[in-house]
Amino acid sequence: MSPVIGALAAAGILKGLLSILTMPALGELISPKSTLFIILNAMGDSVFFFLPIMVGYSAAKRIGGDPIIAAVIGGVLVHPTLTPLVGKSLGALGGFNFQMVQYSYSIFPMILAAWMAFKCENWLKKHLPSYLTMIFVPFFTVLVVSAITLYVTGPVIISISKWLAMGIAWILVKSGWVSGLLLGGFYQILVIFGLHWGVVPLVANDIATTGHSYLNAILCQTMISQGAAVLAVAIKSRKENLKSLSFAAAISAFCGVTEPAIYGINLRFRKVFISGLIGSAVGGFITGLFHGNMFGFAGSWIGFASFFNPKNPSDLSNFWIFLASSIASTVIGFAVAYFWGYNDEMKKGGEVEKPLKPGQAKA
Known part of the structure; x- marks a missing residue:
């Protein structure tokens, strides 16, 4: 699944934006019956079809x-x-x-x-x-x-x-905040060892089969919080090289790519990584508590459009849950890292090797 993920994420963002543009509350900027909508919808839907x-x-x-x-x-x-x-x-x-x-x-x-x-x-x-x-x-x-x-x-x-x-949807809905707290708090640990690749097909199957994923809504928070933690390093540090690297990693994480943050900064200052876990545990807790749902593959802040239901653009409930959870993940991940997780007196740990994607050979 790994080579297909980028296309799935891009398509999910496009379909989410289309949901926004067809919302009656915004004056239906694009009519669902227009030629433009049909063309853009084909662009967003082709990867799934x-x-x-x-x-x-x-x-x-x-x-x-x-x-x-x-x-x-x-x-x-x-x-x-x-x-x-x-x-x-x-x-x-x-x-x-x-x-x-x-x-x-x-x-x-x-x-x-x-x-x-x-x-x-x-x-x-x-x-x-x-x-x-x-x-x-x-x-x-x-x-x-x-x-x-x-x-x-x-x-x-x-x-x-x-x-x-x-079955996954039923478990996540029934367990509510418990699954949100556990998945939010521990998912990025799976990423360290490359074990998250076993979860990716489950998320893809959720979206491909039912059109939504409660699981992905929770996992989305783990990207946001790790980005917030590395942003705290960027703002607090006075070391120019570390500051510039951290800012770049934060932007990348908020765009759904957490590897630069995790392997470049957060794991090398372990408390920063833990700060991110604490933030995402809270964000996952809120998402699970209110049964937040997601309709696309793209995660983190850039994936906001994936929380608009393409079949019911006027339903904003999942977007508000995403917004509340994401603000909590960002604020807590940032605050814990800023006040506890990092200071310039800390020594950077050894470089952490990024796990290979399934089927990828070592250079």
């Missing part, structure tokens, strides 16, 4: 398969001629009825399809003469894997994905 193609391409590169073949299989799943068949029977066998399901906005079916394509490619290359592989490896791989996905694995995984998304 064609997500299986991008996930297939990315997964194939990760496991060593042919990315083009995987992308073609993803294209089969979202082909417009198959869309009208959603909910209809694709045929019956042995009393079992195979139904067509919606694959746009899906993730997990294509990941398994990319793996099956990889296995199929390798088997065919071993058993076909070399002069036939260029044509018949793609032919049989697309034919076999697409059929298996459409008829068997796809419907099963789509059902599991929906239950998974609903």
